[in-house]
Every structure is written in structure tokens, then in C-alpha cells.
Amino acid sequence: MSGKPALILLGIHARPAAQVLMAAFPNWDVYAPDEAALPHSLPLGSATETIAALFRDGRPVIGLCAAGILIRAVAPHLADKQNEPPLISVAADGSAVVPLLGGHHGGNLLARRIAAALQGVAAITTAGDLAFGLGLDEPPEGYSLANPEDAKAFMAAMLRGATIRIEGHAPWLTGSQLPLDQESGTLTIAVTHLAEEGSGERLVYHPRSLAIGVGCERGCSPLDLIRLVQTTLDAHNLARESVAGVYSLDLKADERAIQELGGWLGVPLRFFDTARLEQETPRLANPSDAVFAEVGCHGVAEGAALAAAGRDAELIVPKVKSRRATCAIALSPAPFDGATQGRPRGALHILGTGPGGSDWLTPEARIALTGASDWVGYGLYLDLWPELQGDRALHRFELGEEEKRVRFALDLAAEGKQVALVCSGDPGIYAMATLAFELLEAEPQQKAWQRVEIAVIPGVSAMQAAAAKSGAPLGHDFCAISLSDLLTPLETILLRIKKAAEADFVIAFYNPVSQRRREPLAMAKDILLQHRAPETPVVLARNLGREGERITHVSLGELDVDRVDMLTLVIVGSGASRPLALPDGRRFVYTPRGYGTKRE
Numbered sequence: 001m002s003g004k005p006a007l008i009l010l011g012i013h014a015r016p017a018a019q020v021l022m023a024a025f026p027n028w029d030v031y032a033p034d035e036a037a038l039p040h041s042l043p044l045g046s047a048t049e050t051i052a053a054l055f056r057d058g059r060p061v062i063g064l065c066a067a068g069i070l071i072r073a074v075a076p077h078l079a080d081k082q083n084e085p086p087l088i089s090v091a092a093d094g095s096a097v098v099p100l101l102g103g104h105h106g107g108n109l110l111a112r113r114i115a116a117a118l119q120g121v122a123a124i125t126t127a128g129d130l131a132f133g134l135g136l137d138e139p140p141e142g143y144s145l146a147n148p149e150d151a152k153a154f155m156a157a158m159l160r161g162a163t164i165r166i167e168g169h170a171p172w173l174t175g176s177q178l179p180l181d182q183e184s185g186t187l188t189i190a191v192t193h194l195a196e197e198g199s200g201e202r203l204v205y206h207p208r209s210l211a212i213g214v215g216c217e218r219g220c221s222p223l224d225l226i227r228l229v230q231t232t233l234d235a236h237n238l239a240r241e242s243v244a245g246v247y248s249l250d251l252k253a254d255e256r257a258i259q260e261l262g263g264w265l266g267v268p269l270r271f272f273d274t275a276r277l278e279q280e281t282p283r284l285a286n287p288s289d290a291v292f293a294e295v296g297c298h299g300v301a302e303g304a305a306l307a308a309a310g311r312d313a314e315l316i317v318p319k320v321k322s323r324r325a326t327c328a329i330a331l332s333p334a335p336f337d338g339a340t341q342g343r344p345r346g347a348l349h350i351l352g353t354g355p356g357g358s359d360w361l362t363p364e365a366r367i368a369l370t371g372a373s374d375w376v377g378y379g380l381y382l383d384l385w386p387e388l389q390g391d392r393a394l395h396r397f398e399l400g401e402e403e404k405r406v407r408f409a410l411d412l413a414a415e416g417k418q419v420a421l422v423c424s425g426d427p428g429i430y431a432m433a434t435l436a437f438e439l440l441e442a443e444p445q446q447k448a449w450q451r452v453e454i455a456v457i458p459g460v461s462a463m464q465a466a467a468a469k470s471g472a473p474l475g476h477d478f479c480a481i482s483l484s485d486l487l488t489p490l491e492t493i494l495l496r497i498k499k500a501a502e503a504d505f506v507i508a509f510y511n512p513v514s515q516r517r518r519e520p521l522a523m524a525k526d527i528l529l530q531h532r533a534p535e536t537p538v539v540l541a542r543n544l545g546r547e548g549e550r551i552t553h554v555s556l557g558e559l560d561v562d563r564v565d566m567l568t569l570v571i572v573g574s575g576a577s578r579p580l581a582l583p584d585g586r587r588f589v590y591t592p593r594g595y596g597t598k599r600e
Contacts, residue, residue, distance in 0.1 A: 003059035003085060004029055005110070010047060012036045014064035017094040017118060021062070024117035026370070026390070028062075039387040040370075042363060048073045060086040060102070060110060067100055074101070086110055094118030099125075109138045136189075136203060140172045142335030143191070143205045144241045147198035154187060154203050162186050169334075170205065193242040193331060195233075206241040207335040211313070212265075213247050213305030214258060216325040222260035228322045229261060236317055238329065243267050245338025247304035249277060249295060250416075253345040254451035257325070270308065270342030271416070277303035285318035305330035308341040343416030346452045348409055350433045352426040352459020353384065356545010360460040361385075368457050369420050376409040377422035406435045414448035426461040430482055430510050462569045463508035466541035469551050471580065471588030473539060473571050478506035478591075483513070483520040490520060497524050501531040506577060506591055509570040513561065521561050521570070528572060532556060537579045537589040539571040540564060553579065553587045 006029045009018045015036055022030060022040065031050055032041040044050055047065075051073035054061050063070045067089035074087060078101075086107030087100045097115040099107035099122075108124050115122035137151035145151065158164070163181035166173065168191030173180075188202045198204035216225055233240060246262045248255075250271040262269030274296035280303040281287055287298035297303055301319050309330035317329035349368040354360030369375070369388050379396035382389075395412075397405040409421040423431040433456045440449055467474040479500050483493060500507050507528075512521045528536070534557030542550045542565070552563070556572060564570060577591040 003057065005060040005062060005086075006031060006054045007062045007064070008032075008044070008047065008051060009036055009064040010044075010069070011092070014092040017064055017090065017092060020094065020118055021114065024113075039358060040366065052077055055085060055087065058083070058085050060088070060106070062086075062088045062090060062110075062114065064090050064092050067098060070100060088114065090114060090118070091120070095120045096123055097121065098123045103135070106138060108135055139205055142208050142337070143172075144208070146196060146204040146206055146239065146241060150198055150200045150203060153200035157187055157201070164189055166191070168192055168205075169207075193239055195237050195239040206239045208242060208244040208338065209309075209332040209335050210238060210242045210244060211247055211305045211308035211330045211332065211338070211341070212243055212245070213301040213303065213308070213328045213330070214261065214326065215248060215252065215300035215304075216255060216257050218255070220255070220257040220324040222257040224322055225257040225261050225325045225327075226264050228320065228325050229265075229327050232317060232320050232327055232329065236329070238317075240265065243338075244332070244336055245270055245308060245341060247272065247308040247342055249274065249297070249300045249304065250343070251295060251447075251451075252300075254453075259345075268339040268344070270339070270344055272304055272307050272342045276307055276342075280306045283315065285315055301326040301328040302330075304328075304342075308336075308338070310336065344418070346413035346416045346419070348413040348419050348421060348436070348452050348454050349457055350421045350423065350427045350431075350436055350454070351457035352423050352428075352431065352461070353381065354460040354545065355425050355462040355465045356543075356549070358385075360465065360545055362457070362459060365457050365459055368455075369422075371418060372420035373418045374412050375420050375422055376405055376412065377420075378405075381422050381424055402432065402435060403439070406432055406439060410436065410439065410446070410449045410452065413452040414446075423459070424462075426459045426464075427456055428458070429461050429463075429480065462510070462541070462544060463571065465544045466508070466539060466551075466569045466571055469541060469544065469549075470539040470553070470571070472590040473506055473537070473573055473577055474508070475591040476506065476574065476576065476593045477503075478508065478574075480508045480510060482510040483517075483524065484511035485517065485520065493520060494523060494527065497527050501528050504531070504574045504576070506574045507572045509572070511566075512564050512568060512570045514566055518561050521564060525556065525559050525561075528556060532572075532575055534558075536575070537573040537577050539573075539589055540568055541571070542568045544569070553589065 007021055009032050012035060030038060030041040031044040032038055033044045051061055051070060055074045056077050070087055070089055084102050086102035086105060088107060088111055089098045089100055097111045097120055099111040111122040136155060137145060137148050139145055158179060163179045163185040164187045165182045165185030166189045170189060170191050190202060191205045191207060193209055196204045212229060243265055245268040247270050248258055250273050252258055253271050277297035281298045283306050284299045284302045292298045302315060305328045306313055306315060309332040313330040313332050316331045319326050319328045351365045351368050353365055372392060374393045375382050376395045382394050382396060409419050413419045421432055427433040463480055481496055534555060536556040538554050538556050538559050540552040573589060574591055577589060580588045
């Protein structure tokens with residue numbers, strides 16, 4: 001089974017079961033209609049189209065609805081039985097769970113897990129599962145089946161009376177109802193880290209028990225490192241499916257070749273510090289004083305492989321070298337979760353949550369928040385999302401501590417944490433993204449910062465929200481100007497206002513006033529009145545997206561500084577902007593783009 005599962009609910013009556021499943025499987029995507037929306041859910045739209053699109057993308061679909069709805073949605077797209085993702089119907093009250101498709105591709109196992117969470121019954125109908133209590137094409141976590149195409153014939157032979165012998169260690173089969181006969185079994189289950197194709201009479205399972213350690217020169221070609229690893233696996237007849245992870249020294253966390261190797265193998269990529277790798281020196285086959293002098297440990301590739309595979313691991317492939325890279329492979333006596341060894345490359349996601357409530361939180365920002373280990377930000381912003389906090393560490397900072405906050409976030413990410421630096425609105429508009437890049441440029445000596453993965457995730461900006469709430473004032477050329485003089489001299493701010501007024505831009509004023517600073521807005525009004533009529537429409541948008549939201553329409557001549565506070569965004573129209581009052585009392589502002597002239 002591959003792809004993130006998607007849970008579909010069609011009505012309010014299914015919400016209790018959906019909430020149980022959301023708690024049990026927090027990484028699932030949830031789709032719901034507006035009337036049944038939940039805090040994390042995505043808009044469902046057309047149920048038929050959404051279900052079909054998810055199914056075509058190879059994602060398991062779990063519907064809290066009648067089986068017929070799911071069947072009719074995917075029926076036109078049934079083409080390849082071997083590659084169909086699980087399709088599971090769950091009774092709205094959670095009492096029954098029916099895998100409709102993909103039972104042998106993880107559907108049966110998933111149905112059992114869902115039924116356990118809901119305390120319902122999994123209605124498994126595949127013959128092998130019913131006869132023997134498990135599906136051989138669904139190995140447990142830590143194992144993969146090399147020849148799933150042969151599972152059907154293998155199980156059919158068992159149903160006809162054939163017996164099985166086991167080669168290797170298969171603990172999940174202990175206590176099963178399989179017809180085992182170690183002496184004279186005609187069918188074979190082989191558990192091995194060696195590459196083998198298998199057949200209809202021989203199922204081959206690969207335990208994820210190999211740790212690949214790598215090192216490379218700075219700027220090594222990804223192709224060179226991938227070729228070295230593939231050649232090494234082939235030369236020793238090692239199964240790629242048995243690779244649990246790729247490991248290296250933390251100084252290499254930002255090395256593109258190592259990043260692409262992890263992606264190419266599709267396994268976790270983790271790193272160790274020099275102290276941990278140096279502990280492996282007694283077990284190294286090729287300790288190097290030159291490597292120690294360079295990075296502080298006697299071996300990177302061998303040390304990383306052994307550190308990941310554990311104390312009882314065997315170094316089955318000592319260090320192999322190409323011109324610019326090295327690799328080594330260690331074998332653990334049992335499968336292991338590659339993601340739990342070492343630490344990941346740290347990531348800093350600088351994200352905007354929008355100016356208000358959950359309606360304006362983008363799916364990408366929600367994913368970053370739920371995927372983070374740590375949240376960093378102004379305390380008020382962190383408290384806006386209690387339903388997403390879970391067990392994440394919250395690091396609160398006060399207003400005015402912006403640089404301290406960004407430094408802290410970079411330091412956390414440099415330790416291997418997955419960090420969300422939380423901003424309101426959009427993180428690139430008068431927010432923390434620019435400060436992060438400024439610090440990265442100003443302090444190149446902070447090498448650990450340079451290795452951090454950095455992503456800026458956009459959010460709905462305050463000026464976008466204000467414009468949408470008031471009509472379309474930003475329909476033609478516009479600019480944004482902050483009236484805060486904490487970081488920008490007042491003279492520079494006033495000059496920018498003058499130039500924007502002369503160019504007839506619509507202007508969105510951020511930070512229009514504070515408790516101590518009220519004069520700049522009044523000065524801006526005076527400058528604008530030299531270039532625009534007093535009747536020019538102005539929008540005062542206060543507390544956007546939150547309780548107490550208020551949108552006020554005034555003219556430029558009527559603009560009163562005392563009606564503006566720290567929570568207000570001010571939009572001043574251009575000479576072309578127009579107020580619009582509808583007969584029912586609704587008021588809007590829009591700025592024509594010129595379609596009227598085009599029509600004429």
C-alpha cells in the first residue's frame with residue numbers, strides 16, 4: 001500500500017466515527033462537505049469526482065458511506081487489479097468495515113486496523129485470509145514481499161493441500177494456521193536480505209535489515225554516489241528492498257548527492273554526529289587517521305552503517321570507494337525502523353497562518369504545522385491552533401523578540417528538529433521569512449544553519465483578506481507600505497507614500513498606528529490629499545477573520561486616525577477606485593482594471 005490514505009465522510013451522522021479515525025490515524029487526509037466539516041478537514045466538493053481522483057492517484061480511500069457510492073465513483077477507473085489501491089467502505093456508525101478493492105494490497109490489513117479503532121467488525125472475504133487467518137501478500141511492518149504476483153498461485157496451492165517450509169526467520173508466522181511442514185513442504189517461504197526473484201512455489205520476503213553508510217566530497221555528483229551504491233548492492237547480491245535507511249555524518253546533511261540517494265532508494269535519510277561515529281571505531285574495518293583529522297571520527301561510511309544497524313550488527317560490506325564517494329553496508333540481525341536511528345536533516349518551515357481563523361489556513365500550512373516537532377512564534381499566534389498542537393513543543397516569544405525568535409528556530413532546526421516558525425498573514429510580507437534569510441547571509445560562520453532545509457509556505461495576507469472582505473480594491477496596480485518607523489526611518493516612509501501617491505497606486509497600509517505612534521497615518525493622509533480627491537474610498541479592516549471583525553468604508557477626507565488601532569489594516573483607493581452601494585445596504589469598493597474601456 002502506498003500513498004496517504006484519504007477518509008471521506010458525506011454527512012453529519014458520520015462525524016463521530018470520523019473523529020475516532022482522525023485520532024487513531026492523525027496523518028490521514030479528511031474530506032468532508034461544509035455541513036459536516038471538522039477542524040482538520042478539506043473541502044469535499046463533488047464526492048464522486050473527489051473519490052475518483054484520489055483512487056486514480058493510487059491513494060487508499062476510506063469512505064464513511066454506503067459501499068455503492070464508492071463503487072460507482074471508481075467503476076470507470078478499474079483497469080489494473082495488480083495496482084489498485086485499497087477501497088474500503090465503513091458503516092457510518094463504525095460497526096462494519098468492508099474492503100471492496102485492494103485487499104491484497106494492504107486493504108485487508110487496513111480494514112482490520114480501522115475495525116479495531118472503531119470497535120467494529122472487519123468483513124474480510126478473500127479466501128486465503130479466511131482459511132489461514134492472514135494474507136501472505138500482506139507481510140508485517142519491516143518486511144516486503146519480493147514477488148507479490150506469485151502470492152495468489154501460492155495461496156491457491158495451499159488451499160489445495162500443499163504444505164510449507166520456512167527458510168530464515170519469519171516470527172509473524174508463528175502461531176498461524178498455515179500448513180507448515182519443515183521436512184517435506186512443497187512450498188517455500190524464504191526470508192532473506194539477498195536478492196531473489198521467487199516463484200509461484202517460493203515466496204521471498206526481504207527484511208528491512210540493511211543500513212547503508214555513505215560519505216562523499218563536497219559537491220559530489222548525485223549520479224556518482226547513486227551508481228556507487230547500486231553497484232555495491234549488485235556486487236554482493238543484496239536486495240534493495242532490504243535497505244532500511246541511508247546514514248552519514250551530520251556535516252553532510254545538506255549534501256545534494258546524499259539527499260538524492262535517499263530519495264532514489266525511497267528510505268529514511270539520517271545523520272550522526274562525530275562523537276557517535278567515533279564510538280564505532282573498534283568495529284571499523286578501515287579506520288582512517290586522515291578522516292579523523294578532517295572530520296573528527298575515524299570512519300564515516302562504516303561508522304554510520306554500524307551505528308544505525310545496532311550493537312549486534314555485522315559489517316557485511318566494508319568501505320567501498322569511488323573517486324569522490326564511499327559506502328559501506330551493515331546487516332542487523334532483525335528488521336529495524338530506519339527512521340529511528342540517527343536524526344533527520346533539520347527543517348525550518350516559515351509559514352503564514354492567514355490573518356484569522358481556520359478557514360484561511362492553507363492545506364500546505366496545515367501539513368507543515370502537523371508535521372513539525374516544534375512550533376516557534378509569538379504566543380498569541382501559537383494559541384490560535386489548539387486542535388493542531390498535539391504533543392508538539394511550543395516555544396513562545398513576545399512582541400519585539402523577532403530576531404531572538406528566528407535565531408532560536410534556526411538553532412532548533414540545526415539540531416535535526418522539524419520546526420514551524422509561525423507567522424500570521426503571509427510569512428514573506430512584513431514577517432519572519434526575510435529576517436531568516438538576512439541572518440543566514442549575515443552570519444555565514446553558523447555552518448549548522450546553512451545545512452538546514454528551509455521552506456517558506458505562503459499564507460493569506462492581511463491585505464488580501466481585507467480586499468476580499470470589502471470587494472476588489474486591489475483589482476489594479478497596488479503597493480503595500482508599513483507605517484512603522486521602528487526599522488525604517490520616517491523620512492523614507494513618507495517619500496515612498498509620496499511616490500506611490502504620484503503614481504496613483506492603491507495603497508495597503510500595514511502597522512498604521514501604535515500606542516505611541518499616530519502621526520504617520522495623519523501625515524500619509526495629508527500627502528495623499530495632494531494627489532487624490534477627498535472622495536477617494538478608504539477601507540478600514542479590523543481584526544480580520546477573528547471575533548469582532550469589522551469592515552468600515554470611509555472617504556479619504558473622512559479618514560480619522562482615532563478610528564484606527566494596531567489591529568486595523570487601511571486600504572486607500574487610487575484615483576480610479578470606486579465605492580459601490582447596493583439597494584440592500586451592502587457596500588463595496590473596487591478598482592476597475594480597464595474592461596469598461598475595452599467594451600467601448
